[in-house]
Amino acid sequence: MKRILALVPFLCLVLGAASQESPWPWHQDSNGAQDRTVVFADLVVNGDAVPLSDVGSRYLIGAFIDNECRGMAEVMQGAVSWMQIEVYGNYDRTDDNGKPISFRLYDKTNQVDLALNSSRQVVWDQTSYGSPSSDHVVLSVWLDTDDAVITYPASVTLSKLRDVQLHLTHTNANQTVVAPNQVSITIADGPKGWTAATATGAGLEWTLRGLAVGEYDYYVTYNGKRMPASDGNAVGRLIIPAEVNFENGWDWISIFMPTPYALTNASTGDFLSTLNMDRNNRIIEIRSQLAALYNDPTGGLFGDITQLSASDGAYKIKSNYEDRNATTKIFNLGTAANGTTTAAQMPMVEPGYTWIGYPHEQYHKLATLMPYLAATATAGDLIIGRDAFIEFDGLNWVGSLQSFEPGKGYIYYTENDTPFRLNWGDYYLPLEAADNVAPAPTPWHYDARQYASTMPIVATLDQDTDPTRYSIGAFVGDECRGQGTVGSDGKHLFITVTGNPGENISFKLYDKATGSFTDLDETLLYGNSAGSLQKPVVFNTNPSKIQTNDTEKLSLTYARQTITVNGANAALTITVTDMLGHTMLISHNPVTSLESLPSGVYLVNAKLNAKASKTIKITK
16 A cells, blocks of 8 residues: 555656646545545547547546545556546545545646546445456546537437437537538447437437337437537437336236346335235236236235246236226336347246247237247147137138237147247347228227136138128127127138126127128137137028028037037037046036046037937047
8 A cells, every 4th residue: 555655646746747738727635545446437528539648648537525636547558448547545434435436527728627427426435446358437528619519318218119209409509500411310239220210300309219128328410420418428328118018907918028027025025106006996906827916905915926027928917097098007127138038938838728928029910920930839729819819720820810019918729738839939020010000890899808808719600601791799698798800811700709707608790781780599608719710610690591400500519628519599418428438527508618528539419408419529
């Protein structure tokens, strides 16, 4: 330490001698210091890195605690771009410990003394900030010259995929006109150009659109010259947080960030106020496939979900906000780790139903993801969304679900006995814009958000009937619960019905050509699913011509471990026997699951009202 103290007055003498033309503006007071904090720094003036030859010859840099000068910059032998600032103090002096260190620059040429902006906070703590080779503290300043005509916000927060207006400020009174074609905005280290800036006015009004989660430096140039940010730094900061949007009622969501979103405070166990989970309103319930969290008006919060994670796949969330007009709510997940997870962090797809998340941060159409999702699929697999679904026919995915959205959750069904990892494709797929096509008008009105689950039904109309002429609505009593959409194959109807297990579903037919409605005779019991591409539920478009023979009315199909009987308006008995004649299951429901039965060959008999009987042989 004696060597260091001996250098302090020598350094003052050297820098003082170098500043004979313009007297040294500060007096360094070491206060008998015996300890030091070392700062390795770079100097940026007017947006440009300063050559080391200018440090000491033109620019003098001092370090301050409160208003005391405690150190000055020097260029060490062998340095390429950095300078070293030793800030002196005493470790046992409470006035020094933890005190913020500020920096000033004296420009000999213009004889100005200015505060320097620091890229991060530095405090006196007897340690080093950075090293000769990396992690330098950047000290920056903008000198008042005729070239500086524009400033811009030091920090801008954008919602992903939403525009924000950026206003640049004209600062130089000597130049009253800003030439729009001379202004440009550069986003440093942006994710493959996914963050866009577009001029919308006379050079000073810009539209920013954040397309990828993260934090990025940005800067403005005018006539090829870097401009200062509003805080004097040479760059500003764009902050694009990951956000999961959800709606009032029931919505299906997923997390696409690698870091789980904690719902509790680790120190107290209390739920964070950002969730707005009070006892009377707002978020009411969150479900994963294996756990749940409830918001009871009397007992408060209880359950076993403490965080939202990509590894859980999908969540079903129920909310009830007072402001019914603000239908979209947001979980702000932050900007960590590039803002995306990978398929490897999603749950394995197990036989039967698996709640799955969507790992991409970007919106993608089914056509883009088709080759990837097809690579791991088996004929008969389903991907079910809250409002639409698709089935794999062995080559392509067919159905009403034509795009996937970041933050939305889905359910995958497969009869594949081996668990597998769903192929979602590479993260850096081409950016796609959502189709802003207004949905075709229909006579049906329903709110899928009122129910937590959906039942996918694959159906066709009777022979030689054009499905595009008709529209089918699904009802429980007088309440509409869903409607049929003609799939991408042009012949099957994909009906997503919302409701509760055990409810009886009836159907109505709307003829677009005549504007008439018809009650259909087919009914189903609400369950997991009904029909498939190979064995769809068949609707008769002219019920008045249904033959009176009850046997011909019966339609008995087996798909996805489920027996579906159509035309059963009277007493129905389904009997399942093995090949030795043992009765394995008896049911009276038109939709009966066989998931509980072991694999094997069975005979399924449907008996209707003691008048009609139909038997099929199935392999499970």
